[in-house]
Amino acid sequence: MRVYNFSAGPTMLPEDVLLEAQKELLSLGGCGMSVMELSHRGKQYEPIHMECISLFKELMGISDDYYVLLLQGGASLQFEAVPLNLLIKGRADYVVTGNFSSKAYKEAKKFGDIKLTATSEDKNYTYIPKVKKKDFRTDIDYVHYTANNTIFGSRWNYIPEAPAPLACDMSSSILSEEVDVSKFGLIYAGAQKNVAPAGLTVVIVKKSLTEQTMPLCPTMLKYGVHGKDNSLYNTPPCFAIYVATLNLRYLKKFGGVKEIQKVNEYKAGLLYGHIDNSKLFSNHVAKEDRSLMNVPFTTGNEELDAKFVKESNAAGFVSLKGHRLVGGMRASIYNGMPVEGVTELIDFMKKFETANK
Amino acid sequence: MRVYNFSAGPTMLPEDVLLEAQKELLSLGGCGMSVMELSHRGKQYEPIHMECISLFKELMGISDDYYVLLLQGGASLQFEAVPLNLLIKGRADYVVTGNFSSKAYKEAKKFGDIKLTATSEDKNYTYIPKVKKKDFRTDIDYVHYTANNTIFGSRWNYIPEAPAPLACDMSSSILSEEVDVSKFGLIYAGAQKNVAPAGLTVVIVKKSLTEQTMPLCPTMLKYGVHGKDNSLYNTPPCFAIYVATLNLRYLKKFGGVKEIQKVNEYKAGLLYGHIDNSKLFSNHVAKEDRSLMNVPFTTGNEELDAKFVKESNAAGFVSLKGHRLVGGMRASIYNGMPVEGVTELIDFMKKFETANK
Numbered sequence: 001m002r003v004y005n006f007s008a009g010p011t012m013l014p015e016d017v018l019l020e021a022q023k024e025l026l027s028l029g030g031c032g033m034s035v036m037e038l039s040h041r042g043k044q045y046e047p048i049h050m051e052c053i054s055l056f057k058e059l060m061g062i063s064d065d066y067y068v069l070l071l072q073g074g075a076s077l078q079f080e081a082v083p084l085n086l087l088i089k090g091r092a093d094y095v096v097t098g099n100f101s102s103k104a105y106k107e108a109k110k111f112g113d114i115k116l117t118a119t120s121e122d123k124n125y126t127y128i129p130k131v132k133k134k135d136f137r138t139d140i141d142y143v144h145y146t147a148n149n150t151i152f153g154s155r156w157n158y159i160p161e162a163p164a165p166l167a168c169d170m171s172s173s174i175l176s177e178e179v180d181v182s183k184f185g186l187i188y189a190g191a192q193k194n195v196a197p198a199g200l201t202v203v204i205v206k207k208s209l210t211e212q213t214m215p216l217c218p219t220m221l222k223y224g225v226h227g228k229d230n231s232l233y234n235t236p237p238c239f240a241i242y243v244a245t246l247n248l249r250y251l252k253k254f255g256g257v258k259e260i261q262k263v264n265e266y267k268a269g270l271l272y273g274h275i276d277n278s279k280l281f282s283n284h285v286a287k288e289d290r291s292l293m294n295v296p297f298t299t300g301n302e303e304l305d306a307k308f309v310k311e312s313n314a315a316g317f318v319s320l321k322g323h324r325l326v327g328g329m330r331a332s333i334y335n336g337m338p339v340e341g342v343t344e345l346i347d348f349m350k351k352f353e354t355a356n357k
Numbered sequence: 358m359r360v361y362n363f364s365a366g367p368t369m370l371p372e373d374v375l376l377e378a379q380k381e382l383l384s385l386g387g388c389g390m391s392v393m394e395l396s397h398r399g400k401q402y403e404p405i406h407m408e409c410i411s412l413f414k415e416l417m418g419i420s421d422d423y424y425v426l427l428l429q430g431g432a433s434l435q436f437e438a439v440p441l442n443l444l445i446k447g448r449a450d451y452v453v454t455g456n457f458s459s460k461a462y463k464e465a466k467k468f469g470d471i472k473l474t475a476t477s478e479d480k481n482y483t484y485i486p487k488v489k490k491k492d493f494r495t496d497i498d499y500v501h502y503t504a505n506n507t508i509f510g511s512r513w514n515y516i517p518e519a520p521a522p523l524a525c526d527m528s529s530s531i532l533s534e535e536v537d538v539s540k541f542g543l544i545y546a547g548a549q550k551n552v553a554p555a556g557l558t559v560v561i562v563k564k565s566l567t568e569q570t571m572p573l574c575p576t577m578l579k580y581g582v583h584g585k586d587n588s589l590y591n592t593p594p595c596f597a598i599y600v601a602t603l604n605l606r607y608l609k610k611f612g613g614v615k616e617i618q619k620v621n622e623y624k625a626g627l628l629y630g631h632i633d634n635s636k637l638f639s640n641h642v643a644k645e646d647r648s649l650m651n652v653p654f655t656t657g658n659e660e661l662d663a664k665f666v667k668e669s670n671a672a673g674f675v676s677l678k679g680h681r682l683v684g685g686m687r688a689s690i691y692n693g694m695p696v697e698g699v700t701e702l703i704d705f706m707k708k709f710e711t712a713n714k
Contacts, residue, residue, distance in 0.1 A: 001384075022383060033362050036367060039365070042364070072434075107576060198592045198595050199597055220434040234432075236555065236556075237555055240556055318389070318390065
């Protein structure tokens with residue numbers, strides 16, 4: 001029996017995707033080899049790789065002005081790759097709205113003159129600051145922010161106007177809602193939430209930004225090097241890319257990002273609606289800034305929270321424990337989480353509330 | 358029907374390993390989740406991760422003076438991570454015996470005073486230079502070499518004596534033969550030849566070498582950061598690590614590195630023996646320096662080579678085309694290649710030779 005997995009990532013993949021991967025695990029399309037065994041330069045693997053790139057372009061409406069890179073190292077490596085690639089003048093502005101944007105800011109400071117434009121740290125990251133173009137310096141290489149804050153459950157409901165290219169970490173929101181990519185210089189995302197198993201990092205970067213890097217940028221971190229070689233400069237994480245391709249095909253068949261966004265809004269609406277109407281559970285994020293993907297909630301009582309986590313787990317709702325920086329519970333409801341997972345969780349919450357009045 | 362895959366990497370995994378991964382692909386040990394969906398901080402995944410590290414230690418006889426790191430980015434990223442971590446005095450010596458060691462040397466030169474101690478480029482890398490301790494500078498941080506040259510099919514049959522820690526790329530030989538790890542400061546390897554699918558890079562590094570790095574070393578490339586956190590500093594490539602664990606369990610059950618080395622020597626002996634006795638095929642690597650893993654051979658005639666590649670492929674011997682830097686054919690016979698794959702290839706070579714007299 002499969003369970004509902006509310007982990008912040010890695011997390012649920014569509015069952016159809018897993019079944020297809022399982023079916024052909026020993027022999028991809030009857031070729032007699034597992035996709036794990038294929039040469040990355042061979043005729044079986046390369047079409048999968050190129051399809052992954054083109055499905056990203058199609059599903060996200062990415063123009064040919066951009067590279068779609070299939071890399072390794074996680075978003076954390078991008079915290080450093082972004083400044084190493086983009087700091088030409090040597091200055092960038094960061095907005096910090098959570099744990100990972102704070103990490104990105106700290107790493108970037110090692111490489112240049114980095115300014116903290118705004119932060120919501122004052123209220124434990126429970127809101128997104130309203131940032132205006134004039135808040136940024138004008139002589140900068142880029143502006144960095146994190147679209148969705150996995151730990152704190154907040155989300156930018158607007159794309160900031162900036163005097164320089166936007167560089168955005170979309171690890172926990174990519175492919176969950178429509179995004180106008182043309183407004184960004186660079187988007188990056190660890191794949192383990194909405195795309196594929198862990199081990200794949202997607203970078204979408206304007207080609208014009210890849211012509212120069214900081215002199216000390218390692219070759220393997222250079223976007224231009226990977227871009228010119230279709231991310232086949234060295235051996236890519238083939239199996240993760242293969243599962244991503246299956247998942248993107250599935251999303252396309254489903255109706256694309258537009259359709260999954262409706263489902264995501266519906267799921268989040270149900271869950272926040274229930275929390276707001278409950279006398280036991282509450283969510284502390286400013287309503288207009290709430291994440292569609294990560295929903296923290298609490299009873300306000302540590303013991304009762306622990307009881308909820310334990311009992312929900314026994315009932316087949318897995319990984320609902322909140323992050324230690326927030327406490328309580330957190331339901332991550334990425335693309336892979338079916339609507340039934342949310343409605344059944346709500347039923348469980350109701351029963352728990354009645355039983356613990 | 359499965360085929361014999363002679364790819365230089367990624368390449369064959371034992372069928373038992375693939376069957377087990379397939380069996381539990383939707384529900385690991387009955388937990389209701391695929392290993393691809395598990396939180397890397399959860400109770401299902403963590404034991405697999407820690408078992409992978411401890412199996413490496415057990416199978417390779419690695420003492421507690423070393424970290425075993427499970428990283429991303431491929432050996433190519435290590436070409437830069439090695440100098441960024443180890444260059445404290447700012448000087449290192451390199452021996453270049455093939456394409457990848459040449460790349461490692463070129464990347465390192467960006468970060469310090471790097472000396473080319475010796476190279477076999479003069480004879481298109483068909484031999485391994487005999488390097489003595491006195492050939493190296495004495496005031497260096499490390500000596501770098503590549504134990505097995507995947508493209509050229511050569512192998513160091515000795516561990517060089519050096520006045521500084523040895524840093525060695527073992528991508529295409531790790532776990533294929535016994536190695537005295539205590540003689541090395543650092544060993545690294547892309548996993549896609551003898552360990553796991555692509556997307557995992559193993560680094561074995563003496564803890565005492567990780568206390569300091571170059572000031573500009575990115576946090577995500579610091580061995581000490583990953584070592585202190587058991588390679589769970591950020592989300593690891595969980596699925597590749599899981600397959601590595603299955604494969605290491607399989608190797609342990611088989612009798613460990615000592616036993617697989619016997620098989621590898623047997624397979625290589627059969628193939629080189631046939632080539633040396635053949636009137637059609639030849640191998641150009643100095644006999645004492647021949648690789649146990651990668652066996653290049655040629656008819657000396659480009660058209661006939663192409664015919665061999667085509668006909669062998671049709672007969673179920675896949676990926677025998679040689680690398681463009683060498684031409685001809687190359688049979689990569691890693692741990693995952695069964696003895697029958699080699700004996701049947703030899704039978705095919707015999708028939709081909711008779712038919713093309």
